[in-house]
Amino acid sequence: MEFEQLLSPGVSLGGNILRAVILLLAGWVTARLLSSLSKRLSDTLISSHHKILLAKAVFWGVLILFLISSLHQLGFKLGVLLGTAGIVSVALGFAAQTSASNLISGLFVLSEESFKIGDTISVAGTTGEVLSIDLLSVKLRTYDNIFIRIPNETIIKSEVRNISRFPIRRYDLVVGIAYRSDINLAREVLLQVASRNPLCLDNPEPLVIMQGFNTSSIDIQFAIWAAQENFLALRNSMFEEVKTAFDAAGIEIPYPHMTFYTGADCAPLPLQIVSGNSGDSVQDS
Amino acid sequence: MSLAASTSFQADFDAILPEASLPLAVNQTLRLSFGHLLLEVQHLAFEWIVRYAWSVDNTGWPAHEKELTVRRYVFKETVSTFSIIPLLADRAVVSRPLSPIILMPGSKATIHISTPLWLSLQIGGSRVLELPTVQLSDTWFGNKTGIGELCYSDTTRARLDARDQENLYYKAVTAILFKNNNEKQMPLDRINVPVPLLALFRQVEAKPRFLTTAITATLQSGDDSIRIQLGSGQEHEAGELVSPARKPQKKQLLNRAMELFMG
Numbered sequence: 405m406e407f408e409q410l411l412s413p414g415v416s417l418g419g420n421i422l423r424a425v426i427l428l429l430a431g432w433v434t435a436r437l438l439s440s441l442s443k444r445l446s447d448t449l450i451s452s453h454h455k456i457l458l459a460k461a462v463f464w465g466v467l468i469l470f471l472i473s474s475l476h477q478l479g480f481k482l483g484v485l486l487g488t489a490g491i492v493s494v495a496l497g498f499a500a501q502t503s504a505s506n507l508i509s510g511l512f513v514l515s516e517e518s519f520k521i522g523d524t525i526s527v528a529g530t531t532g533e534v535l536s537i538d539l540l541s542v543k544l545r546t547y548d549n550i551f552i553r554i555p556n557e558t559i560i561k562s563e564v565r566n567i568s569r570f571p572i573r574r575y576d577l578v579v580g581i582a583y584r585s586d587i588n589l590a591r592e593v594l595l596q597v598a599s600r601n602p603l604c605l606d607n608p609e610p611l612v613i614m615q616g617f618n619t620s621s622i623d624i625q626f627a628i629w630a631a632q633e634n635f636l637a638l639r640n641s642m643f644e645e646v647k648t649a650f651d652a653a654g655i656e657i658p659y660p661h662m663t664f665y666t667g668a669d670c671a672p673l674p675l676q677i678v679s680g681n682s683g684d685s686v687q688d689s
Numbered sequence: 690m691s692l693a694a695s696t697s698f699q700a701d702f703d704a705i706l707p708e709a710s711l712p713l714a715v716n717q718t719l720r721l722s723f724g725h726l727l728l729e730v731q732h733l734a735f736e737w738i739v740r741y742a743w744s745v746d747n748t749g750w751p752a753h754e755k756e757l758t759v760r761r762y763v764f765k766e767t768v769s770t771f772s773i774i775p776l777l778a779d780r781a782v783v784s785r786p787l788s789p790i791i792l793m794p795g796s797k798a799t800i801h802i803s804t805p806l807w808l809s810l811q812i813g814g815s816r817v818l819e820l821p822t823v824q825l826s827d828t829w830f831g832n833k834t835g836i837g838e839l840c841y842s843d844t845t846r847a848r849l850d851a852r853d854q855e856n857l858y859y860k861a862v863t864a865i866l867f868k869n870n871n872e873k874q875m876p877l878d879r880i881n882v883p884v885p886l887l888a889l890f891r892q893v894e895a896k897p898r899f900l901t902t903a904i905t906a907t908l909q910s911g912d913d914s915i916r917i918q919l920g921s922g923q924e925h926e927a928g929e930l931v932s933p934a935r936k937p938q939k940k941q942l943l944n945r946a947m948e949l950f951m952g
Contacts, residue, residue: 570834571839572834574834599826603827604827605826605828605842606826607828607830607879608834629829630827631839634827
């Protein structure tokens with residue numbers, strides 16, 4: 405198709421180019437203005453998540469309208485142009501399948517609202533704060549201050565864990581006690597530790613769950629709740645407080661140990677310990 | 690209220706009132722204790738240093754500086770006075786009666802619940818710090834872990850007669866009138882006292898004490914919703930306003946599901 409065929413008859417390019425450029429510039433300014441205005445809508449009317457979506461839709465919608473007007477001003481036949489654009493977009497779709505997939509996934513991510521900007525999420529092994537949710541990707545900042553870009557297709561296909569969705573969060577501390585230690589005393593001590601710590605919520609109540617008999621210890625799961633913002637502080641303080649309280653109550657947290665079996669008769673190992681100076685050695689009898 | 694030997698000023702109950710402007714000359718230090726809160730205010734040239742800690746078991750002033758939280762405030766000019774203004778807690782307080790109370794159908798009772806005060810330290814008219822007199826534990830108030838409200842947790846003796854109430858200067862008493870208009874029993878296991886919506890008053894009697902806006906909670910007939918009315922209209926007769934509600938409500942009537950008021 406010849407370029408002139410796209411133009412309406414009797415239209416000259418020269419005189420209208422300036423008007424088309426001005427129209428396009430005005431469109432860009434208007435789109436930016438309306439987009440920023442939509443971002444200023446009250447939080448009570450629309451969520452920040454939807455505000456971003458609305459701002460992008462307004463920007464591109466207004467800009468495309470002005471672009472069409474601008475092309476019309478140049479005398480382009482819009483029917484032919486849109487038909488050509490349809491064919492081009494199919495071709496581009498095949499050529500840029502990944503981008504198209506990310507784009508469509510992005511629309512789902514935005515509409516699903518599984519997370520919003522500022523949330524802490526964990527996806528495909530990466531945990532971080534959501535910096536932006538764009539049409540092609542989600543940008544995260546990890547705890548060690550690394551910028552990560554996750555394609556929206558990955559988000560749609562993967563399990564997404566939103567860590568900061570709810571105001572409170574549970575921490576499960578698993579601690580082992582020696583077989584000779586008193587289980588009831590351990591339970592009592594753990595609950596006392598929880599009640600003394602002001603960051604530990606008293607409702608939902610702290611739970612002490614017996615996990616099982618391990619090789620060297622009886623494992624106990626101590627499930628405690630904290631407000632989202634106090635989670636790390638509670639987690640850190642609990643280790644110290646549980647250890648201190650167990651030491652004070654005489655409850656042993658055992659090292660992994662092994663029992664030797666010396667044969668069918670289970671005779672004790674023939675060892676004699678000679679006490680004295682540190683230089684003395686242990687001798688076989 | 691105890692006072693350290695090194696201080697130069699005597700402070701009493703009136704120290705925690707908005708109009709009480711306490712003088713402190715340069716290079717002087719004042720130590721005060723309110724409930725579990727231990728507070729030291731030091732005045733240097735152009736600078737005020739505030740040190741604080743909480744002592745649950747009344748072991749006294751911490752032996753080591755590292756046990757204290759220290760804040761330094763620098764001013765353009767030398768300011769020689771400070772004041773301590775009492776406030777109610779910044780979040781609702783969930784009070785758990787030591788023994789569960791059950792209000793029978795058609796009954797009503799006024800229960801007096803005390804909650805610890807928060808103290809706002811102001812130097813030269815500027816608010817610098819807000820501290821609770823007792824460090825309360827956090828709690829979640831709601832049937833589900835995703836829907837509810839983060840509150841402070843406290844226990845109460847839930848006295849039925851105000852005269853039995855222990856007079857603690859660092860606590861404020863809220864009178865809650867419970868009316869059970871329902872056909873079933875009204876258990877009062879956990880009571881959500883919405884203190885940020887309440888004003889604080891000071892009752893001037895032989896034994897001065899702090900009171901809050903009264904609450905009337907009515908369990909409606911037929912459903913499980915509770916109608917909450919803030920204020921009895923008689924607080925001003927009982928005492929002078931010390932601090933207004935942190936979150937003033939235009940409507941004095943609130944409707945809440947039963948579990949949002951009584952767990």
